[in-house]
Each structure stands twice: as C-alpha cells, then as structure tokens.
Amino acid sequence: MSAQQGDVHNMMAHASSVDARHSVFSEVHGQQINGNHAIVNHYSKDIAQVRQELADWLTPLDFRQKQNDIYGNRQEGTGGWVFDNKIYKDWERGDAKTLWCPGIPGAGKTVIASHIVNHLASTLKSPSIAVAYIYCDYKDQSSQTVFDLEASLLKQLVQDSSPTFERVKSRYQCHREQRFRLTVKDVHDTLVSEIKTFSQVFIIVDALDEVTEERKKRYDVETNLKDEEGRTALSIAAMYERTTFVKLLLARNNVEVNSKDEDGRTPLWFAVFHGNIETVKLMWRPNRKIKGAGHHSRAQWSMEMQRSLSCCLVGMM
DSSP states (O other): OOHHHHHHHHHHHHHTTOOGGGSHHHHHHHHHHHHHHHHHHHHHHHHHHHHHHHHHHHOSOOOHHHHHHHHHTSOTTTTGGGGGOHHHHHHHHTSOSOOOOOOOTTSSHHHHHHHHHHHHHHHOOOTTEEEEEEEOOGGGTTTOOHHHHHHHHHHHHHHHOHHHHHHHHHHTHHHHHTTOOOOHHHHHHHHHHHHTTSSEEEEEEEOGGGOOOOTTOOOOOOTTOOOTTSOOHHHHHHHTTOHHHHHHHHTSTTOOTTOOOTTSOOHHHHHHHTTOHHHHHHHOOTTSOOOOSTTSOHHHHHHHHHHHHHHHHHHHO
16 A cells, blocks of 8 residues: 555545534634624614614604504405506506595595505515505594604605615714704605605505694695696695695695696696586685686686586586
8 A cells, every 4th residue: 555545544534533513614614604694683683773763763653553454454355446447557557646536434445545555565566666655544633743744654765665764864864863853844855855766656645634734733734746747736636626625725825726737727727627616616716816727818718617617517417
C-alpha cells in the first residue's frame, strides 16, 4: 500500500466518527442561520410595530373591525347581484369614476358596501391598487370628524402599502418627534398625494348622509373638490337628485354653485338634464345667481329648462 493510499484510508476511517451536528461548519453556519432568523423576525416585528404606531398616530379611528363584523354577519348570497350590474362593472373597470348607491333605510346598503369592500380587496391584489373604506355613523359624531375620516383613509393606505408607509413616516417624522398634530390640510394634501401614486384607488363610503354638522360646529370640508371629470359634490348630488346633500351644500357659504366640469356643465345643468325637478327647484331661485351651461344665455337656458321640465312632467303623468 502506498503512502498516498494509506492517507486516504486513514481519512476515510476517521470520517465515520465525524458528527456533522457538532462540526465547525454546522456550528458556524447554524449560528448564522439561527441568528439571521432572529434578526429578520425582530426586524419584521419592529417594522410592523412602527407602522401600526404611525397609523394610530394619524387617527385612532379604525373601520377594519366594523368591516369584518358587517361582512361576517351577512346572510350567505346577500349582495352578490351587484357584481353583475353593468353600472358597477363600469365603475370597477374605471370607466365611471363615481358610483352612487341610494336607497331607503334598511335596504341593506351597508351590507352591500361590505360585500364590495371584500370583493375588491380579495380580487384586486396588486401593489398598484388600493382599497379604502369608511362607515359613517351619526351616533359617533365626536370621533368621526372630517379630519379623522380623511386620516382614516390615509391610515389604511399606510397599513396596506409599504411605499406609502415609508413616505408618510419620513414626511411627518419631525411632527411626531416634536409632538405636533396635523391639520386637515396636512392630511388632505398627503392623502391626495399618495392616491396619485396608485394606478387605481377604490374608496367606499357608507352612510355619507349621517355625517352632519353639529350645533355651533362647522366642519372644514373641501366642498369644491373636483373629480377627474371636473365635477364637484354639488354636481354629482344634482345629477342623482340627492336633495338632502344639495340642501346641505347650498347652505354653505363657500360652495361654488356655478362650478363647471371639463365640458362646461354646471350643477344646474345636471339637475335639468336628468329631470331632477326637486333639485332644480332648490337651485333655481331669483336670489341665487346660478347659471346653466357656460355657452347658454340665461334666456336660452330658461327655455331649455322649461322644456326639460315639461318632458319630465309628461313622463310622470
């Protein structure tokens, strides 16, 4: 047997006595692996905790539990019909920017809202798509201020989107360190800015009519904000004949009653075009300087309004 062969046999003989569990390789790499797991877990826990702290700092208002409760208590099969509705499909595709779902009290609007939230969240799983929601309640006016409602939308984006979390954390680091509270404008501007980073954002609001002004208290609401088609809240309320909202909006001193959309259409134009007589009566008053479409003279608009109203009345007889 050569010396080289003897060395090989000697190595093989000792090989069986090597316990890999106690080898230097296992010890070094085992500790590194275990250590890395510990670091990763600790790191993940810290990030989750920081994210939740930021979310709670924005507002204590949280609608997730309510969403779970409402959707969990629904009757099986309830609300499924809405997903076959053409108007809903247009809205989900993005062809329609606003989906208005009016109904009498007790009709099941809240359950349908929870169904839509669950459907969107479970089917549109993409980092570029966000789903946020609000459940208004007249019994909870003290906590459901405009600030908290807007902040709750931003809070949900922070909880669901890592990029949003990082941006908002960085943006308000000084505020938190110095214990400054945000203003409505701060929250609103940040929310709009973050919404623009997504390809699609779905916001579902239930029972919007339950947000009212308390005595001696006025909310700082952006009543003249426009959607992508240039329509204000007054235009949309006039279009769908939501007379309660029209009254509330017209009662505000800062509402722009003659605001025009991208096609030059005013809130009154929408009310007349859709034959919403009660809304027209609210808006068309001698002491109210309201105009129709921009390219109409007042006389022409008056004639068009009368003609439209006549058609509506004939259709209702």
